[in-house]
Amino acid sequence: MARTQWILGTISMFSLLACGSKDDEASAPLRIPTYHEDVAPILAEHCQSCHEKGGIAPFSLVDYEDARRTAEAIRISTTARTMPPFVLDNSGECNTYVEGRWLSDAQIATVAAWARAGAPEGEPPKGAPPAPKALASLDRIDMTIDMKDTYTPDAAKFDDYRCFVLDPGLAEDVFITGFHVRPGVASMLHHLTLFSIDTPEQEALAESLDAAEPGFGYSCIDDIHVPNTRWLVGAGPGSGALTFPEGTGLRMRAGRKTILQIHYNQENGREADRTQIDLRLEKSVPKEAAVRRIAATSLLLPPRQPKVDQSASQPVPMNVTLWGLWPHMHKLGTGMHVSATHEGEEKCLAQVNNWDFHWQGFAHYTKPIDLSWGDTMRITCTYDTLGRDTTTTWGQGTNDEMCIAFFYLTEN
Ligand code: HEC
16 A cells, blocks of 8 residues: 655654563573673673763663662663664574674573572672773774864754755765764764765755855754755764775765754753764775665554554565665654565565664664565554554654665665
8 A cells, every 4th residue: 555665765853762572581590690790791792882971871880889770670671672772673583783782582581680689799800890892983084074163953942953064075986984973962962864965956955055044054854955865874872883884885976065964952951063974985895885765655554553554565676785774763663574575585674673763773784685676675664653643644753654764785
């Protein structure tokens, strides 16, 4: 029933949280786990990059006292797989991801047994506690996209979406092979997206939008208002650097500008922001990548339903390699399943069980997936409309819905 699209993706998004939970505590270990021996190494590797002093999480998890105080919340969030935050299933049943933040079932059982036993401390280690795993960084920085000025979000808007037309000053085409977003004020940055402008006409439009409004940039809630721009960079807080799969990259054109769309959320205050994006570049790449989407756009979600599924399918228009994806729904979404029929067989492309609107971003497959011309792709999104009194349909607004998988792909 749903109309489908396979077009260059223009992404926009908003706020709020929805999550399903899976009650899947695997069998508990025989010995009662202790903090120092069993739990601290798990927290160091999987939690402390965000849960440290000054990190993006609201509390730290760096010592025994932190962990003891929050043991029950840790047990609940790890068992439900809402923490560490990663919306795609990384269990191996439907692919695994290079950026996958994921605890094994055994680790979850260990944490649960420890919390249930009253969070025992155990013997402190002789040497230093396990070192936290650092967020990913770039191996080199070739260029920085800089706002070059500050912007203070509009006090009248709780969520201020602002678009800035920025000139990277390129004398020749280059390819982005990795990026690292450095927010000016991390607590205010909900997410950002950098788009490439490819033609002088688009650039003139972007500049007229900018000129039509006082202040730096133009307001662009939900839509950047310049059609056919290309996605280059997208990130929320806590993502660290993202490096694209070896041999692939996204083109930036000589002489052309970019549009940086930032969603500022003023929950934690309002300050002047100047955000920067470090880029890793190559002069050429063996395979130029593109971001294209499959979407179910004719959404019709009746109210007061615990579970509504919406699907769409479409033929694959060329031979492609899928390197990764970014699933996208709004706040009613709970799950997503993307699959393809390839040479008569069903391939699972993505499974989302714990959709959380706050955690947006690309993840790359550990093993890329080839699809052929004539294969069929199918996307199914699941929603919970119990909190709604009226029918919800497709739209850009936060209270509308979407059902999209953006794929990072190359053509073969
Ligand atoms: C990528 C960053 C990041 C990582 C990694 C991370 N957290 Fe969080 N965590 C957050 C943020 C941000 C919040 C607050 C907002 C939210 O709940 O999404 C949070 C909230 C929580 C909460 C509060 C309740 C809840 O579920 O919202 C608990 C408990 C928690 N984290 C535990 C953990 C544990 C345990 C780990 C590791 C196994 C972990 N977190 C890994 C960022 C992170």
